[in-house]
Amino acid sequence: MGNSAVPPSVTELIETLSELPGVGPKTASRLAFYLLRGKSELALRLGDALKALVERTRFCSVCYNVTETDLCPICADETRDHSQVCVVEEPMDVLAMERTDQYRGVYHVLHGALSPLDGIFAENLRINELETRIRQGNVREVILATNPTSEGDYTTSYLLTRLKPLKVKITRLGRGLPVGGDLEYADAVTLLRALESRQEI
Amino acid sequence: MGNSAVPPSVTELIETLSELPGVGPKTASRLAFYLLRGKSELALRLGDALKALVERTRFCSVCYNVTETDLCPICADETRDHSQVCVVEEPMDVLAMERTDQYRGVYHVLHGALSPLDGIFAENLRINELETRIRQGNVREVILATNPTSEGDYTTSYLLTRLKPLKVKITRLGRGLPVGGDLEYADAVTLLRALESRQEI
Numbered sequence: 432m433g434n435s436a437v438p439p440s441v442t443e444l445i446e447t448l449s450e451l452p453g454v455g456p457k458t459a460s461r462l463a464f465y466l467l468r469g470k471s472e473l474a475l476r477l478g479d480a481l482k483a484l485v486e487r488t489r490f491c492s493v494c495y496n497v498t499e500t501d502l503c504p505i506c507a508d509e510t511r512d513h514s515q516v517c518v519v520e521e522p523m524d525v526l527a528m529e530r531t532d533q534y535r536g537v538y539h540v541l542h543g544a545l546s547p548l549d550g551i552f553a554e555n556l557r558i559n560e561l562e563t564r565i566r567q568g569n570v571r572e573v574i575l576a577t578n579p580t581s582e583g584d585y586t587t588s589y590l591l592t593r594l595k596p597l598k599v600k601i602t603r604l605g606r607g608l609p610v611g612g613d614l615e616y617a618d619a620v621t622l623l624r625a626l627e628s629r630q631e632i
Numbered sequence: 633m634g635n636s637a638v639p640p641s642v643t644e645l646i647e648t649l650s651e652l653p654g655v656g657p658k659t660a661s662r663l664a665f666y667l668l669r670g671k672s673e674l675a676l677r678l679g680d681a682l683k684a685l686v687e688r689t690r691f692c693s694v695c696y697n698v699t700e701t702d703l704c705p706i707c708a709d710e711t712r713d714h715s716q717v718c719v720v721e722e723p724m725d726v727l728a729m730e731r732t733d734q735y736r737g738v739y740h741v742l743h744g745a746l747s748p749l750d751g752i753f754a755e756n757l758r759i760n761e762l763e764t765r766i767r768q769g770n771v772r773e774v775i776l777a778t779n780p781t782s783e784g785d786y787t788t789s790y791l792l793t794r795l796k797p798l799k800v801k802i803t804r805l806g807r808g809l810p811v812g813g814d815l816e817y818a819d820a821v822t823l824l825r826a827l828e829s830r831q832e833i
Contacts, residue, residue: 436723436730438700440688444681450674452666453659463685464724465653467698468743471686473651478682480645484664485672485679487641497668499639522637523665529637542669 441467493564495540495557497522505537512536514571518561518590520544520578528576536574539564544582545589556586558593565597575603642668694765696741696758698723706738713737715772719762719791721745721779729777737775740765745783746790757787759794766798776804 437445441463448459466474490496491503494516498504505511505525515536519525525538541556553559565573575590577583587603594601606624608617617625638646642664649660667675691697692704695717699705706712706726716737720726726739742757754760766774776791778784788804795802807825809818818826 436697436704436706436726438689438698440681440684440700441698444678444685447674447678447681451663451678453662458654460724460727461654462652464698464722466682466685467689467723473648474682474686477645477648477652478679478686480641480648481667481675481679481682483641484645484667485675488639488668496637497639497642497665499641503637505637521665522668523661525637526661 490540494538495542495560496525496538510535514569515574516561516564516570516572517574517576519576520583520586524576524578536572541577541586544577544580544586546582546585553589553593558590561590562593562597565594565599570599572600572602575601579604579606691741695739696743696761697726697739711736715770716775717762717765717771717773718775718777720777721784721787725777725779737773742778742787745778745781745787747783747786754790754794759791762791763794763798766795766800771800773801773803776802780807 444463444466445456445459448454448462449456451459454462466477487499488497489499489501491498491506492501493506494503496503496505500507506513512535516539517528517534517536518539518541519528520541520543522540525540528534528538539557539561541558541561543551543556545551545553545556561573564570573594575587577586591601605628606621607628608614608621608625614622645664645667646657646660649655649663650657652660655663667678688700689698690700690702692699692707693702694707695704697704697706701708707714713736717740718729718735718737719740719742720729721742721744723741726741729735729739740758740762742759742762744752744757746752746754746757762774765771774791774795776788778787778791792802806829807822808829809815809822809826815823
């Protein structure tokens with residue numbers, strides 16, 4: 432039942448949309464039927480945007496951020512400090528750092544965090560490339576900016592052992608209370624980190 | 633800021649995804665970056681599915697449901713009762729009715745509900761087509777199955793005045809407590825309708 436009421440091309444779109452993270456069958460149906468309601472222009476534009484994404488994007492040959500050029504605009508920017516490298520897990524993290532409007536160094540995108548249980552080992556991330564990049568000299572400081580999760584912390588510990596012999600300054604982002612947060616609602620681990628990293632005022 | 637960190641094709645995809653209902657800029661970014669993470673096969677498949685949707689679907693020439701053939705499978709099905717027409721707002725409503733696995737009549741999709749404040753008048757819906765279809769005879773009963781909303785109710789009232797002169801049996805779906813619902817949590821209007829449509833047992 433129901434099958435005869437939904438044409439194959441609609442079913443196909445619903446099933447494909449359902450493969451996106453956070454999109455269940457209900458949301459997928461809603462989106463597909465929305466696109467059917469005189470939104471063919473939007474459907475075609477979305478189709479073209481997806482094709483362009485696959486065809487035009489690649490990884491920067493230096494920092495592995497997503498880019499449309501061999502060297503990403505940040506690596507190609509001579510006004511930035513190329514001796515300061517901020518190591519992040521994903522391209523979206525670069526975006527978050529750029530939003531601070533203060534960081535003037537460059538980046539290195541690992542494309543994930545170590546998670547042996549999920550089969551993600553050092554060789555699956557851009558760690559060898561980071562080591563090579565630092566070995567080539569000209570890097571003064573490496574800022575480890577992995578996510579404040581167990582995988583992120585594990586990745587930072589691993590990177591520390593790998594990069595220590597290279598005699599480069601290694602820092603990591605401060606831990607503590609998020610700005611705008613409420614002490615009452617802070618979890619115990621965050622509060623503990625905030626206590627540990629307390630500063631004299 | 634931000635701009636240089638995100639290539640144009642990614643920005644374009646994020647902006648296009650944001651036009652979908654219920655998809656804000658944050659969700660759109662998350663989806664776009666998800667597709668960037670080695671999911672080019674999914675991105676291409678989604679692009680193809682969107683193109684196929686636009687190219688292959690059309691409206692049934694009789695009931696205006698979405699179909700890939702001139703006559704939809706339900707209208708083409710000779711085992712169904714073509715003298716019983718269930719009038720719904722959207723193609724998704726056909727799907728909901730079909731899920732009951734009991735309805736053996738056919739449909740008429742209005743493609744919306746009357747909402748003068750939003751600029752949706754009778755001529756924007758498939759109401760003339762419904763009237764013509766009934767005038768051609770062979771229709772015994774029209775079941776008005778618009779949504780139980782103010783727009784849906786208004787549409788049903790309007791259809792009643794339009795279809796009354798055609799001397800056809802007109803019914804509408806029963807109102808009452810939803811199955812599995814809890815009396816305690818039922819809103820006052822639903823409870824009132826349930827009281828009004830109480831049946832002797």
